[in-house]
Amino acid sequence: MDNKAQLQTLEGLGAALLITMTVVIITQSATVMTPQQEMMLDVQLEQMAYDALTLLDVAPSYAIGPNLTECVSAWDMNDATMGNSTLPLLDNALSLLLPGFLYNVDISYVQNGTLITKNTILHGYPTEDASVARRTVMLTNSTVASVKGKWSLASDELQMVEVKLTLWQV
Numbered sequence: 001m002d003n004k005a006q007l008q009t010l011e012g013l014g015a016a017l018l019i020t021m022t023v024v025i026i027t028q029s030a031t032v033m034t035p036q037q038e039m040m041l042d043v044q045l046e047q048m049a050y051d052a053l054t055l056l057d058v059a060p061s062y063a064i065g066p067n068l069t070e071c072v073s074a075w076d077m078n079d080a081t082m083g084n085s086t087l088p089l090l091d092n093a094l095s096l097l098l099p100g101f102l103y104n105v106d107i108s109y110v111q112n113g114t115l116i117t118k119n120t121i122l123h124g125y126p127t128e129d130a131s132v133a134r135r136t137v138m139l140t141n142s143t144v145a146s147v148k149g150k151w152s153l154a155s156d157e158l159q160m161v162e163v164k165l166t167l168w169q170v
Contacts, residue, residue, distance in 0.1 A: 042131060045101075049133035049167040052097045056090070057135055064093060066147070069137045072107065072161050074147040080122040087120045094121070094165070101169055102126075108162040130168035137161050 057068040066074070071090040078086045085091040087105065094103060105121035139159040144151040153159055 042129060045129075045167055045169065046131035046133060048098065048101075049103075049131050049165045050135075052094060052167075053133050053135040053163060053165055055097065056093055057137065065089065066093075068135065068163060069139065069143060070147055072137050072163060073139055073143045073149040073151065075107065075120060075149060075151075077150045078118075080119045082122055082124070085121045091121050098167065101167055103168070104166045106164040106166070108164065109159060126166050126168045127170075130166050133165045133167070135163045135165075137163060 053068065056064065056071070059067060066089045068090070071087055071093070074087075074089065076086050080086050090105065094105070102123045103121065104119065104123060104126065106117055107120050108115060108117040110116070137160075139149075139151055139153065139161060141153040141155050141157065143149075144153055151159060
């Protein structure tokens with residue numbers, strides 16, 4: 001019987017066990033973050049923002065209260081200040097749909113050939129990894145009149161309004 005061969009086999013098993021234990025200890029004691037995982041978190045955040053705006057736009061009023069078009073129609077045409085929303089119905093709906101997240105909402109529209117952008121919900125300053133979602137709504141005189149909004153539209157006029165939701169996590 002060759003004792004030298006048996007000793008080399010035992011040394012090989014010991015080395016394999018030592019390497020395996022080292023790898024297990026290192027992987028369990030440290031969080032490994034690859035660039036793909038970071039991008040995946042950004043994509044998930046962006047998708048949540050799009051889903052929230054889409055849900056608010058297409059859900060019936062009896063399910064969630066006023067929809068996105070009704071909220072924008074009822075807007076008082078003022079800028080928001082920190083912690084004070086000028087679209088309280090939309091702010092309440094977004095806070096229910098996006099718990100644990102911070103967000104800002106800007107509204108853009110064209111008036112007399114000029115693009116106007118106003119802050120309507122302002123909860124802070126976004127971080128560098130914030131995600132942005134946009135949704136366009138169409139206002140008519142009848143939708144604005146039904147919610148007693150401040151938009152001045154002629155009876156046959158349509159107003160396209162872009163709602164931009166900036167979402168980030170703290």
